[in-house]
Amino acid sequence: MNKNIRDFLPVLDWLPSYSKAQFGGDLNAGAVTAVMLVPQGMAYAMLAGLPPELGLYASIVPLLLYAVFGSSRVLAIGPVALVSLLVAGTLNDLGSAVSLDRLPAIAGQLALLVGLISIVLGLFRLGFIVNFISHHVISGFTSAAALIIALSQLKHLMGVDIPRTHNIFLILSKAFENLASVNLASLAIGIGGIAGLLFFKNVLGGVLGKMGLVGPMRDVLTRAGPLVVVAVSTVVVFVWGLDAGSGVRIVGTIPGGLPQVTVPAFDPDLLMALLPSAFLISFVGFVESVSVAKVLASRRRQKVGPNQELVGIGVANIGAALSGGFPVTGGFSRSSVNFEAGANTPLASVITALLVALTVVFLTPLFYYLPKAVLASIIMVAVLTLVDFKTLKGSWNYSKSDAFSLLGTFAAVLAFGVEMGLAIGVGIAVAFYLWRTSHPQVAIIGRVPGTEHFRNYLRHTVLRSREVSAARIDESLFFANATWLEDWALSFVADNPDSKHLVLNCAATNFIDGSALEVLERMDEGLMHAGVTLHLAEIKGPVMDRLKISGFIDAFGLHRFHLSTHEAMTKLGYPI
């Protein structure tokens, strides 16, 4: 019982044994992450098509709840780019029927659904479902989504209007059409922001290192890029009056004070309309979260329970729904930052949440003159690291089908949007897998001279007989490949007119389904008509058990089952 409660409340694993020694790292990590999260939260809210304060609200309560229910010690929960893109698509799909001021409430309902779905999947231990989204599909999906996200920010960078679309060529063409009406001040701020961010991210750490500055201070400084460009650009806009004077679009009034507890309205029609997107967001959010959690946990020999992780993310999303936020998950880059900045326990996230809360209460007026172009630059720099060429390169060499799954998903996302694109990607990966198992390798095997071993005659020097042949089928037999095996066997005996016996080694056959069993019977009949007796060798215990139940063993004849190819060949008079 005690173990069960602990499984469900991972907080009991770390809080009772919390030590002072852990606090330094947690404090530092909490502060560093907060410094990143405040501007990112606002930026991702903008990406989702929502007011910026929602990004801040989604960075308080969900963090506190995940600290209690989440199974990862260092995951940094909050708004992330991919999920925000999906939220944007969902809200966009609702069309003009929905007025703008209802969007925050709808985003909350979406978070509620995501939360409930995640918790249900977790409680029913269905986390394995996401295993069907292969790493290569994720990679293609993420790269394409990152490209779409980055280009979707062009309008803020250029200060022009470009309709939301996943068609990157349309975005580029609209951007080109609008070149003449570009807001140069916005563009300058945006490009300046990108340059500043890249400087902090890629250059500053080295500079500070050379200057001898290491430790927590350097961590905070190098991660402060977003905050610094936010501060600098806000001051620039305010001082030069760029908003009124040059038409630079600014964030404007952000309501101050902590988020109110909101009870999402129960609207069955709306919930049904949001359901497919909520599933997608749950899956994508979980995959991103659990991947980074696993990588980070393995570095400290900790464990992440996928199903508990679903519960943790689910509770965090319900927290987001009840506190005026929108869907959240564990972000890749922020979690890494949190880890590297020394987070030892989820207390780091609690500190982050408190700092964000302080920001919301006291600092929102400071963001009035924050230019949207800078938020866009934060998004662009953050997501471009998601474009992943490495996986493509590796899979191109190792397995073309993986590479094509990746490229297919990438193309499908660009062509059909993120939701349909991911579905197509999963379909492609599954189709490649089915294609492979439906065309199994069948190796003709012969005796390694002087031994009891039988090996593929194409790879080894072996002895074979004209009358007694042996083959090894390297796959389980099921509906999609049984007919293939039958065609192979009938062709084989047609091509080998002297053959009298065919021994099928089933050592790699882990199951035989009902369709395959029927084909096996038909194939045996066909071989018999051709004057060839079929034998089965090395059938595995569990497979044999099922064959017994089906009555196949009696019908086929126990004398045609053999423990090994060697035994079969010896009985059939094939000399050593």
Added chain:
Amino acid sequence: MNKNIRDFLPVLDWLPSYSKAQFGGDLNAGAVTAVMLVPQGMAYAMLAGLPPELGLYASIVPLLLYAVFGSSRVLAIGPVALVSLLVAGTLNDLGSAVSLDRLPAIAGQLALLVGLISIVLGLFRLGFIVNFISHHVISGFTSAAALIIALSQLKHLMGVDIPRTHNIFLILSKAFENLASVNLASLAIGIGGIAGLLFFKNVLGGVLGKMGLVGPMRDVLTRAGPLVVVAVSTVVVFVWGLDAGSGVRIVGTIPGGLPQVTVPAFDPDLLMALLPSAFLISFVGFVESVSVAKVLASRRRQKVGPNQELVGIGVANIGAALSGGFPVTGGFSRSSVNFEAGANTPLASVITALLVALTVVFLTPLFYYLPKAVLASIIMVAVLTLVDFKTLKGSWNYSKSDAFSLLGTFAAVLAFGVEMGLAIGVGIAVAFYLWRTSHPQVAIIGRVPGTEHFRNYLRHTVLRSREVSAARIDESLFFANATWLEDWALSFVADNPDSKHLVLNCAATNFIDGSALEVLERMDEGLMHAGVTLHLAEIKGPVMDRLKISGFIDAFGLHRFHLSTHEAMTKLGYPI
């Protein structure tokens, strides 16, 4: 080259060597099949929602063409119930926008598409695609479709109007509502037809046998059921004037003379709308055709080439399209009849075609008074043999997932119609397969005392060590199960704190995809952190080749690969 032409024109296999001895059987079979085909052809045209003469037209040219291009010697091509049901659904889906008199032309275009799709699939050797429709899915699909077909004929039997639907409960409720307005004369004719057909089918053969009548004459008589009930009912309606007097619906005027050569109109919009249905009809027609062709061929040690079979059916359908017919395929029951009546070569089908042609030219006026209720009874008796309980019973014992695939398909066809139902069924079967391979068996193995063999410790008495464990994974590693294996391995070492080495036997692992390879690397890292060294044993040659390319072998270390579990365990100091 010569071989190639023969492959493409199977007629060259049998016609040049045709002997007089073969003719008797062919003539008898051709006549018997024609006797069945004339009434069935008209009935299936009615089932498809088309004028009866189309069923006759579809029974002439397609048969002649299949005799030249088809790979089966005994397949009886023509309209069949399942395909006609699909045609009916397709035409129905076009809605009221299409006027009734355009339906024959549209059915022709559908046949054209089916023909082209089949030929393309055959030429590109894509016949294997249908292997993904498992036997259990086919069984559930066919049973449900047969039920729908049979009930769809209730309206003709009762002489009332019931709208076309796949919802059998709706059909039954409408039939119930219309009980008061039943046309009793129609009902009597229909029930009489059913009784007569069942008598010919199940009783007459025995009676004639007892009377000492065997041979061709008995064949013709027992197969003449449909023709006899057609003749008798027509005479009854004519003599008693039941059409005008009692409102019995009759076939009416059937245009005489051979079908005209029709060039299907090219209507891109229409063709696009028909395309999905054409694919479905191609698949279903091919599955039915190739199943019966294989069964019959194996009884005479002949071979059926699935891809040539696609070409044969495709050419037959193009023939149907050009001669005013509708989609055809090789029917199960008629082919069996053809075979049993002694068909030796496709000449039997040529004879059938000639007899149907004579019927069309000279005998159509005789069908004027043919009551539709009798055609309905022919359909009902024909399709009820398609309801298949045997497969369900067998699979229930052998493999629950097969049984659930069957039941799921059955339910889905009844709930969502034949097209969506078949797609759902295929999805269910694939999902079960993926579920199974994503949860592979991992057996902890130990040494069979005194031997080099390692077996599952749960099934055998074996020796194991606390520090060096060995496990056999009974599946290929791919994206959907790699994470599962990782979780298993990390749990295993967590539960076995003394373990220092884990040997993974990969004898049943036929491939490792890119995602799984990454997980394997991560799992190795995780195990290392837990103080356990991973070893791989008995990796297959082809898998090893790919691992070499990927660089995994160098990174992992060749010393951790072992030829056998025995070798690994011995090297690791685990005593015999």
